[in-house]
Amino acid sequence: MADINEIIKEENLVYSKSKILTDNIMSYCPGCTHGVVHKLVAEVIEEMNIQEKTIGVCPVGCSVLAYKFLNIDIQQASHGRAPAVATAVARLKPDKYVFTYQGDGDLASIGTGEIIHACNRGENIVVIFINNGIYGMTGGQMAPTSLIGMPTSTSPYGRDAKLAGNPLKITELIAQLPGTTFVTRQAAHTPAAVRKCKKAILKAFENVGNKKGTSFIEVVSTCSSGWKLSPVKSNEWMVEHMLPFYQLGDLKDE
Amino acid sequence: MAKVKGAIKVDVEKCKGCSLCVVVCPSKVIALAKEVNGKGYNYAYMANPEECTGCTNCAMVCPDSVIDVYRVKAQVGA
Amino acid sequence: MADYRLMKGNEVIAEAAIRYGCDGYFGYPITPQSEIMETLMVRKPWEETGMVVLQAESEIAAINMVYGGAACGKKVMTSSSSPGISLKQEGISYIAGAELPCVIVNVVRGGPGLGTIQPGQSDYFQAVKGGGHGDYRLIVIAPASVQEMNDFVGLGFDLAFKYRNPVMILSDGVIGQMMEKVQLGEFKPRWTDEEIIKMNGSWATTGKTSDRERNIITSLELDSSRQEKFNHKLIEKYKTISEKEVRFEKIACDDAEYLFIAYGSSSRICQKAIEIAREKGIKVGLLRPITLFPFPTKQIQAMLKQVKGILTVEMSAGQMIEDVRLAVEGKVPVEHFGRLGGMIPSPNEAVQALEDQIIKGK
Ligand SMILES: Cc1ncc(C[n+]2csc(CCOP(=O)(O)OP(=O)(O)O)c2C)c(N)n1
Ligand code: SF4
Ligand code: SF4
Ligand code: SF4
Ligand SMILES: [Mg+2]
Numbered sequence: 001m002a003d004i005n006e007i008i009k010e011e012n013l014v015y016s017k018s019k020i021l022t023d024n025i026m027s028y029c030p031g032c033t034h035g036v037v038h039k040l041v042a043e044v045i046e047e048m049n050i051q052e053k054t055i056g057v058c059p060v061g062c063s064v065l066a067y068k069f070l071n072i073d074i075q076q077a078s079h080g081r082a083p084a085v086a087t088a089v090a091r092l093k094p095d096k097y098v099f100t101y102q103g104d105g106d107l108a109s110i111g112t113g114e115i116i117h118a119c120n121r122g123e124n125i126v127v128i129f130i131n132n133g134i135y136g137m138t139g140g141q142m143a144p145t146s147l148i149g150m151p152t153s154t155s156p157y158g159r160d161a162k163l164a165g166n167p168l169k170i171t172e173l174i175a176q177l178p179g180t181t182f183v184t185r186q187a188a189h190t191p192a193a194v195r196k197c198k199k200a201i202l203k204a205f206e207n208v209g210n211k212k213g214t215s216f217i218e219v220v221s222t223c224s225s226g227w228k229l230s231p232v233k234s235n236e237w238m239v240e241h242m243l244p245f246y247q248l249g250d251l252k253d254e
Numbered sequence: 255m256a257k258v259k260g261a262i263k264v265d266v267e268k269c270k271g272c273s274l275c276v277v278v279c280p281s282k283v284i285a286l287a288k289e290v291n292g293k294g295y296n297y298a299y300m301a302n303p304e305e306c307t308g309c310t311n312c313a314m315v316c317p318d319s320v321i322d323v324y325r326v327k328a329q330v331g332a
Numbered sequence: 333m334a335d336y337r338l339m340k341g342n343e344v345i346a347e348a349a350i351r352y353g354c355d356g357y358f359g360y361p362i363t364p365q366s367e368i369m370e371t372l373m374v375r376k377p378w379e380e381t382g383m384v385v386l387q388a389e390s391e392i393a394a395i396n397m398v399y400g401g402a403a404c405g406k407k408v409m410t411s412s413s414s415p416g417i418s419l420k421q422e423g424i425s426y427i428a429g430a431e432l433p434c435v436i437v438n439v440v441r442g443g444p445g446l447g448t449i450q451p452g453q454s455d456y457f458q459a460v461k462g463g464g465h466g467d468y469r470l471i472v473i474a475p476a477s478v479q480e481m482n483d484f485v486g487l488g489f490d491l492a493f494k495y496r497n498p499v500m501i502l503s504d505g506v507i508g509q510m511m512e513k514v515q516l517g518e519f520k521p522r523w524t525d526e527e528i529i530k531m532n533g534s535w536a537t538t539g540k541t542s543d544r545e546r547n548i549i550t551s552l553e554l555d556s557s558r559q560e561k562f563n564h565k566l567i568e569k570y571k572t573i574s575e576k577e578v579r580f581e582k583i584a585c586d587d588a589e590y591l592f593i594a595y596g597s598s599s600r601i602c603q604k605a606i607e608i609a610r611e612k613g614i615k616v617g618l619l620r621p622i623t624l625f626p627f628p629t630k631q632i633q634a635m636l637k638q639v640k641g642i643l644t645v646e647m648s649a650g651q652m653i654e655d656v657r658l659a660v661e662g663k664v665p666v667e668h669f670g671r672l673g674g675m676i677p678s679p680n681e682a683v684q685a686l687e688d689q690i691i692k693g694k
Binding site for chain 2 (some may be wrong): 004006007008009011012014015017018021025026028029030031032033034035036039188189190191194195228231232234238
């Protein structure tokens with residue numbers, strides 16, 4: 001048997017934390033998808049060598065603290081308004097790679113107006129949309145994306161369409177808008193999904209470099225705290241319930 | 255014949271014991287320790303180190319980016 | 333060569349922005365200030381200076397675009413009128429909390445609610461006392477002429493960047509719609525990226541280079557003791573502004589026994605009222621606050637040795653009068669005269685009010 005210490009050597013390192021991630025311990029709950037997607041964004045920025053050229057806009061939601069974890073210039077935005085903030089950044093600094101990083105409450109509820117119009121104008125930005133079907137930060141309330149029957153703290157008996165309407169597939173709406181060039185729905189619960197998701201993020205950032213308009217990446221995610229399941233069970237629940245409704249794949253790639 | 259051998263190094267103090275790495279490891283290398291780290295989490299460690307192929311699956315899904323993966327091509331019988 | 337024109341107040345805001353090297357304007361139509369964006373769209377400054385002009389989907393989006401642009405260290409602005417300014421308040425609070433420089437123009441109309449499209453001065457409290465949530469202040473400057481609509485755009489940007497603080501130009505429908513002769517400013521080139529990095533690179537999100545730490549624009553602080561420290565830092569800044577940036581004008585004050593205090597278009601009415609009153613033998617002067625925050629408290633106090641009473645004239649139910657009374661501390665009578673709902677007080681009414689409420693009332 002080879003000695004472990006023979007293997008754990010600098011020259012044998014094949015995977016380690018991206019240099020675009022800071023050394024701060026992430027404030028997210030154990031198993032939170034935000035952490036995985038942060039990592040993918042960081043890896044893409046590192047691989048494209050665009051740290052100097054990237055400006056992130058991270059609104060209210062659990063990931064409002066993204067500026068603690070991503071070693072790039074970041075603007076924290078108010079709830080829902082990141083696409084408007086990013087619009088100005090992209091227009092005033094057209095040589096930069098501008099992205100927003102938004103939750104589902106943020107993007108699909110309070111910020112519906114801003115995201116629709118930014119995408120419709122075809123702002124040259126990347127939108128990363130973390131759809132965990134719940135308001136994570138405020139303690140697990142119903143989101144526009146919560147599934148029918150899904151219990152949350154404001155739909156304790158499960159979401160009832162009569163009372164609360166149906167879950168909003170905003171990504172499908174976004175794909176209708178001529179300003180968008182790439183609209184895709186991804187996940188990050190398995191190594192294969194993570195690889196695909198990273199490819200999508202890479203393509204989105206490249207699209208910005210090629211001035212192709214808005215690239216929109218939904219990541220169907222978990223919120224173990226809001227869902228009141230363990231991280232592993234959350235992934236299973238997501239596969240069983242979320243993915244049949246929020247089907248993965250590209251909606252548009254021009 | 256070359257056999258791929260791997261190993262992982264977990265940043266124990268930053269691990270949150272979420273188990274996502276445990277379930278994606280195809281070789282059942284990882285387990286959560288009975289002991290806890292400074293934050294009170296049962297951290298991930300290599301329970302079956304000889305099985306690791308260095309496939310990076312665990313590191314890829316780790317939300318906290320606390321796994322480093324190493325890989326060598328070991329000569330069998332050498 | 334001095335460049336004189338006959339222009340509307342709103343049009344001048346647009347022209348002054350272009351000439352002062354403004355990088356971006358973001359707005360949403362609302363009467364009585366739509367000419368600002370309309371003028372910009374006709375002028376097409378993007379072809380001339382590279383200035384970005386964008387009609388946003390709402391006032392909320394517009395103020396957040398201002399946030400994004402200001403966070404890049406750029407000279408950006410927005411304009412609106414009362415209901416639209418109400419919508420912007422969350423964004424303004426974030427801008428104040430993140431210490432971002434910008435210029436916000438409010439061409440005030442009467443309220444509350446949708447109110448009237450006619451002029452008003454009823455947004456004084458909102459402008460000078462904070463407006464949005466949290467402990468913050470805007471620097472508020474109140475033009476009283478088309479010339480000042482021009483001059484205060486530049487002054488506004490200068491103050492905004494000097495203190496990293498949002499500046500509000502608190503105008504009203506009279507001045508926005510009025511045509512007057514104006515001397516336009518010289519063309520100033522927009523700042524280059526290099527200049528912005530030199531001046532604002534310590535805080536602005538210009539892209540993280542290897543020679544500095546990342547720049548973070550935020551108004552969030554979860555640690556209470558650090559948030560309190562930050563609040564104290566803001567208070568110190570507002571104190572400095574109060575000491576250094578008070579601007580005001582005194583008219584016919586040398587021998588004044590009575591005083592009008594009025595800003596913006598009401599101060600113009602008071603000038604005419606002074607003439608009428610003096611013909612009647614009433615020695616009245618005018619103190620016109622140009623900055624509403626910081627308020628000319630000391631300058632008002634200095635007048636108390638000579639004046640027997642003060643009448644504030646505002647197109648509101650009486651808002652600025654509270655700051656005047658705080659300054660006067662009960663030493664002389666202070667009364668309010670105002671018209672509401674878009675009605676504009678006449679000089680004769682102002683003189684009558686002075687006689688009835690201050691002189692006879694004594
Ligand atoms: C104007 C405003 N309204 C409400 C809130 C409270 N709030 C903070 S985060 C949040 C929801 C976040 O949910 P989501 O966008 O899905 O992000 P997640 O935490 O789930 O990632 C809400 C309602 C706020 N900060 N600002
Ligand atoms: S509350 Fe949910 S979304 Fe927020 S950090 Fe925890 S798991 Fe993630
Ligand atoms: S995935 Fe990462 S954080 Fe979770 S248990 Fe494994 S090493 Fe720890
Ligand atoms: S590298 Fe692959 S084999 Fe080794 S522990 Fe991780 S998942 Fe298991
Ligand atoms: Mg959510």
